Amino acid sequence: MLAHRHWTIHEWAKVIWTDKSAFELGKQADQVRVWHTANEKWLLENLAVNHRSGRQSVMIWGGFCAAHRSSIVFLDGRMNSQEMVQQVYHPALCPFVKQMEQAPWIRGRHRLLLMEDNMPIHTAAFSSQWCKQNSILQMEWPAHSPNLNPIEKIWKSMKSQISKLYQPQNLEELKHAIWSCCRDIHPGILNDYLRSMPRRIQMVINQCGGPTSY
Template identity: 65%
Template sequence: MTKVVSTQTIQRKIHKLGKHSRIAPKIPYLRPQDFQRRLAFAQAYCHWTINDWAKVIWTDKLAFKLGKRVNWVRAWRMASKKWNLENLAVNHQSGRQLVMIWGAFCGLSQSTIAFLNGRMNATELVRQAYQPTLRPFVEHMEQAPWIRGQQRLLLVEDNAPIHTAMWS
């Protein structure tokens, strides 16, 4: 015996279970060893205080593809399961990058934004971001009351080849 059930009835039942159709958060692709390295980092520094973390300068760059259509991936999930792997949309970045920016923050302070032009390598990153933006930001942060006269600042970057080159 076949029973016909409407789409709306199925959707109501799924909602009663606490699941709703949500847009999956986009994250960069991570290999299993990347997960392990991130876990090891978290375990090594879990004892740090807010004052310890306030002496860390975090940097990153972001590229925008102008005019590219965004494809939203939807996932049926409970609200508390947003960051579970099965509910994420992996973002493989490829193709021509049109606009790239770089910035840093430390504690509650943030650097100005550097707009990066052309193809980036370590030399260009130093010329376009580190010299005009990072250097003045570090000098400013060294005068912050919670840093002045204490240990030096710690600069944290990802392991992209542009950051691990000898020049940068």
């Protein structure tokens, strides 16, 4: 991270931030604390509705660059690197890269950087070779550092909206809620998350690589 310590917002705007996240049916995104006496523990006003019937969830992939978001991909369970290329890189990532290469601050001036975590499906020879063949430059990124990726804020916000506004009862309703929340993300929000990067980097440096408030 020291190499990026003095990056400006314009330099961070060259990064395509990507990540996967699981959205669980019926799970409360925001933990609610209720103060009560011992005898009031099971009163209805002190309980939160839980719509779960077993553990059901949807895994999605998404990304953003500056104030632009990619399409989202609903993933089919656990994947290997070949399936990652087939389900995500080829149909979603590649078109988004081509779109962003035409952005005024990128076109003919800079190369985009792809930020991913260090999961084996991203670092495997098959996926790395595919990125090279498609002129996608993978960014070096420290392991175990989710608080550095601004897209985590997007997932958290979406999960909060889904539990408050949609309260889906089944997986199809959950998928629709995810799609709706993603569609409604304002470009200004993405810019705000991007502008937090210098602070994030500095906080990690101050913590000597330890956890931060992000």
